[in-house]
Amino acid sequence: MELSVTVNGTGRVSEVEPRTLLVYYLRDELGLTGTNVGCDTSSCGACTVHVNGESVKSCTMLAVQADGQEVTTIEGLAPSSEELHPMQESFQNNHGLQCGYCTPGMVMAACSLLDENPAPTEEEVREGLEGNLCRCTGYHNIVKAVLACSGQDAS
């Protein structure tokens, strides 16, 4: 069926099977492979993208459910190809990644978190990222990066 969706600011019209999951539409159809598939069971959060500005797990959403809506992936976060998004910069500055597999999902979840709660406590950051797993267990610096991005002292 026909799907009409805005992805990273660009309108897209595609023919999709109803059972196509949003993450596979983004990766296979649009070539936006920054969004990773981790567990494929809505547990790990590696596939987190924004739909209408809110974090969602794109492995647990059909592409057709995004019809008429705005999707943002990690590729659409930075203001330009020359510049990182402040959250990406904060992950870099605070070494908020090890292998990097969970990073796109972590960054998307973190942006959604700060959108809803601009000055979270450390506990609120940890709670807010409970839907994202880092199997390198690098949580400490991820939390630091999110706190720093919110303008708070992360030390």
Added chain:
Amino acid sequence: MIPAAFDYKKAGSSEEAVALIVEHGDEAKLLAGGHSLIPMMKLRLAVPSVLVDIAGVEDLSYIDDRGDHIAIGALTKHRSLETSDLLITECPLLAHVASKVGDPQVRHRGTLGGSLAHSDPASDLPAAVLALGASLVAEGPNGQREIAVADFFTGYFESALSDDEMLTEVRVPKAPGASWSYQKFNRRAQDWAIVGVAAVEVQGAAQIALVNMASTPLRAEAVEAALAGGASAAEAAEAAAEGTDAPTDLNASPEYRDHLARVLTKRALEASGIS
């Protein structure tokens, strides 16, 4: 994992949705946020041949003050429950329990009606509405009917909704200032409760519901009766496993769940001050 193929229909109104499920019978499933249904379809535990997407039915997402109760549209998302000032004031147990469902991403998509219609005995919200004594509105081909929550959960993943009905509204009695507590025990973040206990005091009476202690959420009637008879919180909590039929799975044996029910009920009563 990709779900099995299905026909996808979009309903613009509850009337249209009901007409579609009447037309397709038990082959059809309603799709709201999809956070219970899509995982089951990926695992082929559910293989509907028709999905009726109701997420676009705009007039089913609301939290309204109706005097003695709060009316909540079935498509209201967990995140909206969690952050609703009206609920936080008038029915804080429900707002709090919504904040304990899954993780933020799940709460951005999952809906109250979807969670209740799914009737998973391990879910948080069914027990909360059971403890609160809510009532549920179902719409079918012959109009609407109101179902008391005590009659709603009929079996393991089964509800009183028939194949041609959809849940449209949840009516929760107001309980401002009431004592309440929700105790959820799990071992991993974002997980279902191994056992959960929702307790609220309504007009001086303790109403307590248990999560994951039987094939449906259920009221801890023995505890409620003990409290009404003047037992202390610690004494009453000892009765928490009475009348239950705790399941066994990788997380816990029935005996362990019985133990958790007693401990969590005691914590819920002590934390809330319900007596």
